[in-house]
Amino acid sequence: MISEKVQKAINDQINAELWSAYMYLSMSAYFQNEGFAGFANWMRIQFEEEKMHALKFFDYVNERGGKIELQPIDKVPHTWKDAADAFRETYKHEQVVTALIYGVMDVAIAEKDYATQSFLKWFIDEQVEEEASASDILTRIEMINGNGNGLFMLDRELLTRTLDPIE
Ligand code: FEO
Helix, strand or coil, X not given: CCCHHHHHHHHHHHHHHHHHHHHHHXXXXXXHHHCCHHHHHHHHHHHHHHHHHHHHHHHHHHHCCCCCCCCCCCCCCCCCCCHHHHHHHHHHHHHHHHHHHHHHHXXXXXXXXXXXXXXXXXXXXXXXXXXXXXXXXXXXXXXXXXXXXXXXXXXXXXXXXXXXXXX
């Protein structure tokens, strides 16, 4: 069984992951409209990853005999100033998600729920990667500093991103 508090924390996290998915889908549409197919692809893969994160939590609650309570997904922004602005927000958002996952871990520790603590380790490691990849692309965009050639090359590179399955 899973305690009410852990169940609530994970249900909230499912909502946060789905909100993230929704925001990255919105960013994908933004980049598509701006003519950046590679940035749009990167964001679309990010959308798929966030859905997988939500489902990993979803399956875990079910596996522990808990109850899923899906909540409304808040509205997401739909426009950004430029690529740097969107990736700045992406990086900031991933830092927020990391803090949220730490918050779920705090609840699991307080509830002496060792299984959930072990399960959450995957997300803690994943967040290191999530922050690093957003920060890496942001740094490169800032270095390019609006140069058309540089943006074109980076956009082409991001077109090659594919979805990695998660265990
Ligand atoms: Fe599900 Fe990007 O963290």
